[in-house]
Amino acid sequence: MRVGLLVTCLVDLMRPRIGFAALELLEAAGCTVIVPEQQTCCGQPAWNNGDRANAARLAKKLITEFEGCEYLVAPSGSCADHVRHGYPRILADEPTWQARAQALAAKTHELADFLVRIACLQKMPGNFAGRITYHDSCSGLRGLGVKEQPRALLQKLPALELVEMRGAEECCGFGGTFSVKFGAVSAAIAERKCHQAQALGVDAIVGGDLGCLLNIEGKLRRMGDAQTKVMHFAEVLTAKD
Template identity: 45%
Template structure:
C-alpha cells in the first residue's frame, strides 16, 4: 500500500519525531511511505483569519502535491479536518478544482483513523507501563468524527493505566490564530485544561494534534508540572519497543 505523508507545518518545523514515529509504524504494516516535497501549509491559518483567497492559493498547492497519491495520512486531525471540511467549499465556484479537492478529501486520513479504518489495526502490540490521559482535539473529533479510533488503539496497549480526562471535550485554547488574537482568553482556557490534566495524576498526556499538545505542554512546562506530552504515534511506537 502506497501512502503519502502529509507532514504538517508543526511536525515538519518543530516535531519531526512525530512524523518519524508515524512513518515507522506505517512501515510495520507494509506501507510504502513517501513525502511529496511540494507540500506546504494546508492554508488553515489564512482561512481562519478570513483570508480566503490566500487560503485557496495554498490549498491548490497542497492538492497538486498529493494529486497522484493513493492515500494521504497526517499526524494532525486539525490539518486533515481543514482538507475534509473546507477544501470543497473553497472551490465551490471552480468545478475543476472542486473535483480535485473532493478527490483529495476521499483519500486523506488522520493517523489513527487510517490505522483503524483502513489498515484494520487496533492493536499494535505495544506495552506502556505508565498512567496516561488523552486529550481529544476539537478538529479531529468535531470536523473529522475521529473519536473512538485513538481510544481503541490506547485500550489495546498492555500495562497502561488509562485515566479519563475531566471535561475532555473542552477546547485547549490554541485554535491557531485564536491563541494570538485572543491571547487572554486562550491562556485562561489552557490553564483550565492543564489543571484537569494534573487532576488525573497522569504521568503522560497523549493526543493526536501537535497544536493542542504544544499549547497544553507549554502550559504544563511553565507551571513546572512533571507531565510528559506525547503524540499518539510516539506512544505507540515507544510501546512497541518496550515489548
C-alpha cells in the same frame, strides 16, 4: 497501499519525531509511504484568518502534491479536517479544482482513523508503560469523528493505563492564531485543561494534534509542572525503552 504522509507544518518545525512515528506506524501497517518533498502547510491559517486567496493557492498546491496517492494521512485531525471539509468549500467557485478537492477529500484521513479503519493495524511497534489521559482535539473529534480510534490503538499497549479526564472533549484554547491574538484567554482555557489532567495524576497527556499539545505543554511548564509529559499518540505507540 500507497499512502502520502502530510507531515504538517507544525510537526515539520517543532516535533519531527511525530512525523517519523507516523511513518513507522504506517509502515508497520504495511503501507508504502510517500512523503512529498514540496509540501509546506495545508493553508488552514490563511482560511481561518479570512485570506481566501492564499487559502485557495495553498489548497491547490497540496492537491497537486497528494492526488496521485491512494490515501492522504496526516498526524493531525485539524489538518485532515481542513483538507476534507475546507478544501471543497474554498474551491467552490472553481468547478474543476473543486472536483479534484473532493476526490482528495474522499481519501484523506487522520492518522488514528486510518490505522484503525483502513489499515487495521493490530500490533503496535512500541511498549510504552504508564498512566495516560487522552485530550480530544476539536477538529478531529467534531469534524472527523475521531474519538474511539486513538483510544483503541493506545489500549493495545499492555502496560498502558488510559484514564478519562473531565471535559476531555472541551477545547484546550489553542485555536491557531487565536492563541497569539487572544493569548491571555487562550492560556486561561489551557489552564483548565491542565488542571483536569493533573487531577488524575497521569504520567502523560496524549493527543492527536500538535497545536493543542504545544499549548498544553507550554501551560503545564509555566504552571511549574515539569513532570507530566505531553505526547502525540504516534509517539506513545512507537515508544520503546
